[in-house]
Amino acid sequence: MRLALSKRLWAGIPTEGSSLDYMPAHHADRVVKCVVMDAPAHLHTFETGAPMKQLLGNTDSLQLFPLAYPWAWDMYLENMDNHWTPREISVANDVALWRSDRLSEQERHLFLSVMAQLTTFDVQRGDESAESLQGIIDPPEIKHYLKRLADEEALHTWAYQFIIENMGLDPEDIYSRYARVPEMKARVDLATELSSRAKRAWAKRVFTPEAALSVREKQEILFAIIFWFLCFEGIWFVMGLSGPIQNLARHGKFTGAAEQFQYILRDEFQHIRFGIHLINVYIEQYPECMSTSFVMAIGRLFQETIRLEDNYMRHCLPSPIVGYNADDHIETAKWYANQRANSIGLAPVYQRAEHRFPWMSEQVSMRKEKNFFETRPTEYRTGGALSWDD
Ligand SMILES: [Fe+2]
Numbered sequence: 115m116r117l118a119l120s121k122r123l124w125a126g127i128p129t130e131g132s133s134l135d136y137m138p139a140h141h142a143d144r145v146v147k148c149v150v151m152d153a154p155a156h157l158h159t160f161e162t163g164a165p166m167k168q169l170l171g172n173t174d175s176l177q178l179f180p181l182a183y184p185w186a187w188d189m190y191l192e193n194m195d196n197h198w199t200p201r202e203i204s205v206a207n208d209v210a211l212w213r214s215d216r217l218s219e220q221e222r223h224l225f226l227s228v229m230a231q232l233t234t235f236d237v238q239r240g241d242e243s244a245e246s247l248q249g250i251i252d253p254p255e256i257k258h259y260l261k262r263l264a265d266e267e268a269l270h271t272w273a274y275q276f277i278i279e280n281m282g283l284d285p286e287d288i289y290s291r292y293a294r295v296p297e298m299k300a301r302v303d304l305a306t307e308l309s310s311r312a313k314r315a316w317a318k319r320v321f322t323p324e325a326a327l328s329v330r331e332k333q334e335i336l337f338a339i340i341f342w343f344l345c346f347e348g349i350w351f352v353m354g355l356s357g358p359i360q361n362l363a364r365h366g367k368f369t370g371a372a373e374q375f376q377y378i379l380r381d382e383f384q385h386i387r388f389g390i391h392l393i394n395v396y397i398e399q400y401p402e403c404m405s406t407s408f409v410m411a412i413g414r415l416f417q418e419t420i421r422l423e424d425n426y427m428r429h430c431l432p433s434p435i436v437g438y439n440a441d442d443h444i445e446t447a448k449w450y451a452n453q454r455a456n457s458i459g460l461a462p463v464y465q466r467a468e469h470r471f472p473w474m475s476e477q478v479s480m481r482k483e484k485n486f487f488e489t490r491p492t493e494y495r496t497g498g499a500l501s502w503d504d
C-alpha cells in the first residue's frame with residue numbers, strides 16, 4: 115500500500131533554484147498514511163505492535179536472524195548472483211576508436227565529461243553508503259545489503275578506471291574534472307551537504323545514545339536517503355549511464371564502455387529498488403517526518419536534481435549529437451523524477467513529462483527483462499553469466 119497524498123501538496127512549490135530547507139514538523143499536518151510490508155508477526159512487540167527491529171534504534175544490529183526485513187536479504191542474494199567484473203567486457207573497440215580520427219571534438223568532450231562525472235559519483239556514492247548510511251540504520255539485514263551496495267559502487271569505480279586505463283585517458287584530468295567544472299561540482303556539493311546533515315543526526319546517536327532523535331533529525335536522515343536512492347542514483351546515475359553514450363553505441367561508437375555502463379546500470383536499478391523499500395519502511399515507522407513542509411521540500415529536491423542535471427547536460431552536450439539533444443534528455447529525466455516520486459507515494463513533480471527515448475529499453479536492458487522501467491529487477495543469473503542475448 116502506498117502513501118496517499120493529494121496533488122495539491124505540490125501546488126506552490128517554488129521553482130528551480132529554491133531552497134531545500136523545510137520547517138520543523140511540530141505543528142504540521144499529518145499527511146501520510148502508509149503501510150509497507152509487514153515483518154513476520156513474531157517480530158513485533160506485543161505492547162505496540164511495532165517491529166522489534168526499528169530502523170533507528172531498538173535493534174540488536176549483531177543478531178542477523180530471524181529477519182524482520184526479508185526483502186533486504188533476498189535482494190542481497192540477487193545482487194550476489196549478479197556479480198560481474200569489468201575484465202569480462204572488452205573495450206578494445208573503444209581504444210581503437212579513441213586513437214582514430216573517427217571522433218569529433220564534440221563526441222570526445224561528451225565522453226570525457228560523462229566519464230568524469232560518473233567516476234566521481236561512484237566514489238562518492240560508495241563513501242556515503244559505507245561511512246554514513248550503514249552507521250545510521252540499525253537492522254543487520256539492511257546493513258548487510260548496504261555493505262554489498264558499497265562494494266558494488268567500488269566495482270563501478272573499477273569499471274571506469276578499467277576504461278580510463280585501457281583507452282589511455284589522462285586520469286589526472288578525469289578524476290579532478292568535477293572540481294574544475296562548475297556544472298559537475300554543484301552536484302557533488304549538494305550530495306556532500308545532504309550527507310553532512312544526516313551525519314549530524316548519526317553523530318548524536320553515537321555520542322549521546324540516551325538522547326532521542328528529534329523529528330527534524332529523523333527528517334534530515336530521510337531527506338538524505340531519498341536524495342541518494344531516488345535522485346542521485348534514481349535520476350543522475352540512470353540518465354548518465356543510459357543516455358548519450360548509449361546513443362553513441364547505437365551508432366557503433368564506445369560500444370565497450372556502453373556495455374560496461376549497462377552492467378553498472380543493472381546494479382543501480384537494484385539499488386534503487388532497495389532504496390524504495392527502505393524509504394517506504396522508514397515513512398511507515400516515522401510518519402511524523404512527513405509534514406506538509408517536508409513533502410514540499412522533497413518536491414523541491416527533485417526539482418533541484420533536475421535543474422542540476424539540466425546544467426550538466428548542457429555542458430556535456432551544447433549541441434545535438436546523432437539525434438541526442440539536451441532537451442529530450444531533461445524531459446526524460448523529469449519523467450524519471452515523476453516515477454521516483456510515485457514510488458514513495460507522492461504525486462508527480464511535473465505535470466507532463468514523457469520518456470523521449472523509445473530505444474533506451476532495448477539498448478540497456480536484458481532481453482528477458484519484464485519491464486526495464488522498473489516494476490521488478492532484471493532477471494538475475496548465477497555465476498557471472500554475462501550474456502543477455504538469449
Ligand atoms: Fe554505482
Ligand SMILES: [Fe+2]
Binds near residue numbers: 239385
Ligand atoms: Fe548504486
